[in-house]
Amino acid sequence: MAIREDPLNLVISGVGGQGNILLSRLIGQSLMNKGYFVAIGETLGVAQRGGAVMSNVRISAKMPFGPLIPEGKAHVILSLEPLETLRMLIRYGNPKVITITNFHPLFPVSVLSGKDRYPNYEALRQAITELSALVWFLDATDMGLKLGMPIVANVIMLGALIASSQLPLTRKDLEDEMRDTFPSERIELNLKAFEIGFKALRSQN
Amino acid sequence: MPSLAQGSPGSPQLFMGNKAIARGALEAGVQFAAGYPGTPSSEVVESLAQVAKETGIYVEWSTNEKVATEAAAAVSFSGLRALAAMKTAGLNVALDFLVHLNYSGLGKNGAGLVVVVCDDPEGHSSGDEADSRWVASSEGIPLLEPGSPQEAKEITKWAFELSEEFNGFFLIRSSTRLSLSTSLVTLGKLPHVEKKAHFDTSQCISPYLARLHHISVLERLAKVQETFERSSFNWYQGPENPELIIICSGVGSSYAVEAVESLNLGKSVGVLKLGTLWPIPKGLVAKHLAKTSRVLIVEEVDPFLETFVKKTAFESAKVSKSLKIYGKDSGHLPKVGELKPDTVLKALATLFQMEYLAREADYEQRANDAAAKLLIDRGVTLCPGCPHRASFWSIKKALQKDGRDGFLTGDIGCYTLDVFPAGDKLTKALHAMGSGVGLATGFGHLDRFGSEQPVIAVCGDSTFYHAAIPALLNAIHNKSNMVMVLLDNRTTAMTGFQSHPGTAFDAMENAAPTIDAAKFCRSLGCKVVVTDPFDIKGTTDTLLQLMKEDGVKVLIMQRKCELVRMREERRYPYKVWVDVEKCRGEKCGFCTKSFRCPGLLWDIETGKAQINEAVCCGCGVCVDICPFGAIVREEAA
Ligand code: SF4
Numbered sequence A: 001m002a003i004r005e006d007p008l009n010l011v012i013s014g015v016g017g018q019g020n021i022l023l024s025r026l027i028g029q030s031l032m033n034k035g036y037f038v039a040i041g042e043t044l045g046v047a048q049r050g051g052a053v054m055s056n057v058r059i060s061a062k063m064p065f066g067p068l069i070p071e072g073k074a075h076v077i078l079s080l081e082p083l084e085t086l087r088m089l090i091r092y093g094n095p096k097v098i099t100i101t102n103f104h105p106l107f108p109v110s111v112l113s114g115k116d117r118y119p120n121y122e123a124l125r126q127a128i129t130e131l132s133a134l135v136w137f138l139d140a141t142d143m144g145l146k147l148g149m150p151i152v153a154n155v156i157m158l159g160a161l162i163a164s165s166q167l168p169l170t171r172k173d174l175e176d177e178m179r180d181t182f183p184s185e186r187i188e189l190n191l192k193a194f195e196i197g198f199k200a201l202r203s204q205n
Numbered sequence B: 001m002p003s004l005a006q007g008s009p010g011s012p013q014l015f016m017g018n019k020a021i022a023r024g025a026l027e028a029g030v031q032f033a034a035g036y037p038g039t040p041s042s043e044v045v046e047s048l049a050q051v052a053k054e055t056g057i058y059v060e061w062s063t064n065e066k067v068a069t070e071a072a073a074a075v076s077f078s079g080l081r082a083l084a085a086m087k088t089a090g091l092n093v094a095l096d097f098l099v100h101l102n103y104s105g106l107g108k109n110g111a112g113l114v115v116v117v118c119d120d121p122e123g124h125s126s127g128d129e130a131d132s133r134w135v136a137s138s139e140g141i142p143l144l145e146p147g148s149p150q151e152a153k154e155i156t157k158w159a160f161e162l163s164e165e166f167n168g169f170f171l172i173r174s175s176t177r178l179s180l181s182t183s184l185v186t187l188g189k190l191p192h193v194e195k196k197a198h199f200d201t202s203q204c205i206s207p208y209l210a211r212l213h214h215i216s217v218l219e220r221l222a223k224v225q226e227t228f229e230r231s232s233f234n235w236y237q238g239p240e241n242p243e244l245i246i247i248c249s250g251v252g253s254s255y256a257v258e259a260v261e262s263l264n265l266g267k268s269v270g271v272l273k274l275g276t277l278w279p280i281p282k283g284l285v286a287k288h289l290a291k292t293s294r295v296l297i298v299e300e301v302d303p304f305l306e307t308f309v310k311k312t313a314f315e316s317a318k319v320s321k322s323l324k325i326y327g328k329d330s331g332h333l334p335k336v337g338e339l340k341p342d343t344v345l346k347a348l349a350t351l352f353q354m355e356y357l358a359r360e361a362d363y364e365q366r367a368n369d370a371a372a373k374l375l376i377d378r379g380v381t382l383c384p385g386c387p388h389r390a391s392f393w394s395i396k397k398a399l400q401k402d403g404r405d406g407f408l409t410g411d412i413g414c415y416t417l418d419v420f421p422a423g424d425k426l427t428k429a430l431h432a433m434g435s436g437v438g439l440a441t442g443f444g445h446l447d448r449f450g451s452e453q454p455v456i457a458v459c460g461d462s463t464f465y466h467a468a469i470p471a472l473l474n475a476i477h478n479k480s481n482m483v484m485v486l487l488d489n490r491t492t493a494m495t496g497f498q499s500h501p502g503t504a505f506d507a508m509e510n511a512a513p514t515i516d517a518a519k520f521c522r523s524l525g526c527k528v529v530v531t532d533p534f535d536i537k538g539t540t541d542t543l544l545q546l547m548k549e550d551g552v553k554v555l556i557m558q559r560k561c562e563l564v565r566m567r568e569e570r571r572y573p574y575k576v577w578v579d580v581e582k583c584r585g586e587k588c589g590f591c592t593k594s595f596r597c598p599g600l601l602w603d604i605e606t607g608k609a610q611i612n613e614a615v616c617c618g619c620g621v622c623v624d625i626c627p628f629g630a631i632v633r634e635e636a637a
């Protein structure tokens, strides 16, 4: 499988605590196994306390790149929260960018306390659509809740990303990687979550 | 995933910069590592701690960075390689020792000693953007700066060898973007080390007679420079006679290479990347300066290289006097904040009169419109169920009830979030580790000058052991009037739950003696009270009472960090809900506007509070802050 751009720039965004880092690790590790150069830049530290977090993943077949994606240069945005999809589009978007969003809003503190209003869902969905060349929306948190584990929304989204065929990775690549990564008692649940996300995206095509 | 000490030589691994440094230390045969946690440096020591049992090396979290470097130096004096790692703020703490250590050298039997310091440009997790390279230049300490995780591993290995060769410790400078970014690292071999430590008592390792030692520091630097001139960590790529050379270091080197490539300037621009930063390899730099007429310097944060490249150009006869040097002084790159690939791209484009557009103007416009219409910030806040939120609530109540315009001095930890945009801002002064208590000892003397304002210092448990103890002793001995509130959550939460002298385990997860903060403070002769911050009324009343008493009082608000509790117990204590009948809605809003746990949300439709089920962790404490008993809890099944 070849990559359509070199470097291929993937942004993974969300809110601290949603498990961004796990995704960038799983993806990075699988790409490395396939012989790609991978660099991952990440938000860590204070921002993890409920703040906006993101990972920049840069994939190349020819050379190692630095860990940060220049503004306006994302090819794919995978986001665990819709306001964060928009934030990333504003920073990294361009007419060719593809977005996959977990449309399950998480309110910032200012909204929880009634100081700010979370953007109107329809307007938000529309803005994301208008700024993307191709969009997918799913509610992975809800799917996770149905599994009794809302936290696996991240792995559900990973399934969706792989199903979108934007990365040079197959379903099996990730399944193997997950088997290597998770402690045995959590493997089944995560494979299930991955499959749910994979199918959810495919069913939209 | 294999551990840091596994994996076959030659195979690639994905490591973040800090982990790569740790692996480099293992490949160099390090036997002892110490540090104090601090973003972006914690993973260096943490990664080594994780393989301590497997490899037989010794790793500790020391009470502070000075102690960490002292302990590591002692091991180096005794013939075993040692490492200490810290963030920039911590280097300041360790500096008193390090300056003198640089004079004394490592003694007759000295083994490699490497000190890793991680700067935090942009202050992502710090109160400063300090560039620690100046410390190397002002104190005459040799310094290396890697540009990628792979290089971080190699340079660390080399630093141990150099340290032995030159009988002095070497500094490795990293920064957030390198320390916390992940990329491919090819593993090397792990050596077998004969571990026989011996301290040669025929010597005394000391910087005294300083003048003589100062001479040897300068001589050492001169010799190190000769070695640096030939180092493969300094490399050049590009045409023989480039129109412009980018001189860069650290993560800036990958941005420089990328900028040349994206702007298609490979035929006119060369990149000289430096990995040996102090002393500057002046000969090498001068040789390249002589081949071009323009230079752009790309580095993080201050114009450090820029200053010394200019000096080199001035001193070298071969360099054209009309050479133009661009960078931070010329305004092509910013003097504040983290370096970004975009800024380098723009600077280079400007110098070649090219236009660099991140994206089409029309898209830019649409993105900006969407931002103006829809985007809101997402502030950082304490976790749901965090004991600090309850502690701050009680402090706020006590200050209000006391009514003498009292205030809080703050410190470094999760509770620092109080001064962030989404915080309560009860904290009126906040600087460095332990400074909350130090400031309070001064404020606590203001009564002699007519002030009636009471002062409270907050300080976390790890911070208390790190730097607050001397301030507390000072306050007691010099009869200051203050309350120290110890926010004791039984861990070093902010940086990832590391051990400290108050925990029952150490960095290697062995059982360890606990230093009981309450007993310790009592032994100093001050009044000490311990409360549970979730007992809001009891805590508030106690604090109010202590504020009225003279002298130094210590109030320990003790409850486990919620994230640690959850990891251990894996269950929510309560089921919590809002009784909409009792909730007074807009007339109150106490819980969401004032207490502001993210587990509570304001339902705009009904105008009442609601539990945010996906977020609430059922700690139940908001039940006690609602003045109308509208929040209800029931023991979870
Ligand atoms: S990590 Fe612990 S101490 Fe820090 S904000 Fe969360 S609950 Fe509070």
Ligand code: SF4
Pocket (backbone or CB within 6 Å): B384, B385, B576, B597, B598, B599, B600, B611, B612, B615, B616, B617, B618, B619, B620, B621, B622, B623
């Ligand atoms: S019970 Fe109340 S204070 Fe505790 S986490 Fe839930 S909403 Fe927050």
